[in-house]
Amino acid sequence: MTRLPQPDATAAAHSAALVRQISEDIRARGGWIPFSRYMELALYAPGLGYYAAGSTKFGATGDFITAPEMTPLFGHTLARQVAELLPATAGTLYEFGAGTGRLAVDLLTRLEALGQLPEAYVIIDLSADLIDRQRATLAAALPHLIPRIRWLSALPDALDGVVLGNELLDAMPCELVVHDGQSPLQRGVALGPDGFVFEDRVLPDEALKALAASRLPPVPGYVSEISQANTAFIATLGARLRRGALLLIDYGYPRHEYYHPQRHMGTLIGHYRHHTVHDPFYLPGLMDLTCHVDFTAIAEAGLEAGLDLIGYTTQAQFLVNAGLAEELGGINADDAARYLRTASAVQKLTDPTEMGELFKVIGFGRGMPIDWCGFASGDRCHTL
Structure with missing residues (x-):
């Protein structure tokens, strides 16, 4: 096993404080919590959760690297699609979970060059620490555009514009379910002699029970995830999107691949200092936790909310369709x-x-043209 980097004393104390808080929550709820509650606290507990505290998360010195941190061309190419859509809306660009603000910088830079700046750029984020970093990043790179940018900590009642989410859905708390060969069980978290332990219980929620029964293959010991938070988020967006486009980018599979019998250990993983960690109880508050996205569930939720499903494809195909080669061609080859x-x-x-x-x-769209450049070829909606 790869030896993981050890936290310093301050970071270790931070994690220990979150362990105490989660332990207290377990005791207060009768000695057991569903895994979704554990994940919610591990990631978002005020002042202590991974996304609510001040550790470096993105980039070479953090725990993982997202596409916007790799190259501005990701945002520049995405801007080409946004520029095509914005004129058909009230002109607001919404970004959920904006990370360091790098994607916002790249989008706005390219949209300005294309003559398609949004009337407003609205960032919706729950992390006060990340919001501070976003403000600093944007103020340093695009000070003249700051009047167009605003931050919200909750979803607006009505949306009219283009809504973006890059690696957003994977960080929403998921339920863990396990099949015992007879029926699915809910996997939760209890307290053992040496810390947190998994404990399986009969599924108490009829809706979750039905989802688990329809999705998990009846293989003894088969473990996977169901994200009710993801579908609830899409349903809420669908209820509030008056007109506009919803574009989501994340890692995941259509349902027949997600719940394939061979994927018997699920997709839940942790990210810590650029290492993949399979123990979700490792250093709570210092490690990111994610599960892959069931894109069939996302498509169903959008359609049930009355949205038009415009397209579904791979990131590679979308970027190529939207003009990634042209963006790369614009880089000065003399700067080797x-x-x-x-x-x-x-x-x-x-x-x-x-x-x-x-x-x-x-x-997804509502009241929008259906021909988007990013889905011009290679659409995979038929696989959902």
Whole structure:
């Protein structure tokens, strides 16, 4: 087993404080909580959760690298699709979970060059720490556009514009379910002699029971995830989107692949200092927790909310359709070092063995044209 980097004393104390809070929550709820509650606290507990505290999360010195941190061309290419859609709306661009603000910088930079700046750029984020970083990043890179940018901590009552979410759905708390060969059980978290332990119970929720029974193959010991938070989020967006487009980019599969009998250990993983960790109880508050996205569930939720399903394809196909090659061609080849760095990043974004195939893009619309450049070829809606 790879030896993981050890936290310093301050970070270890931070994690220990969150362990105490989660333990108290378990005791207060009768000695057991569903895994979704554990994940919610591990990621979002005020002042202590992974996304609510001040550790470096993104980039080379953090725990993982997202596409916007790899190259501006990701945002520049995405901007080409946004520029096509914005004129058909009231002109607001919404970004959920904006990370360091890097994607916002790249989108706004390219949209300005294209003459399609949004009337407003609205960032919706729950992390006060990340909001501070976003403000600093945007103020340093685009001070003249700050009047157009505002931050919200809750979803507006009505949306009219283009809504973006990059690696948003995977960080929403999921339920763990396990099949014992007879019926699905809910996997939760209890307290053992040495810390947190899994404990399985009969599914108390009829809706979750029905989902688990229809999705999990009846293989003894088969473990997977169901994200009711994801579908609830899409339903809420669908209820509030008066007009506009919804574009979501994340890693995941259509349902027949997600719940394939061979994927018997599920997709839940942790990210810590660029290591993949399979123990979700490792250093709570210092490690990211994610599960892959069931894009069939996302498509169903959008359609049930009355949205038009515009397209679904791989990240590689979407970026190529939207003009990634043209963006790369705009890099000065005389600057060999920069060109090689950019080309290497583009290769990671599009290579099927890297991010190109695992990451998918799904688009919904309401009152919008249905021909989007990003889905011009290679659409995979038939696989959902």
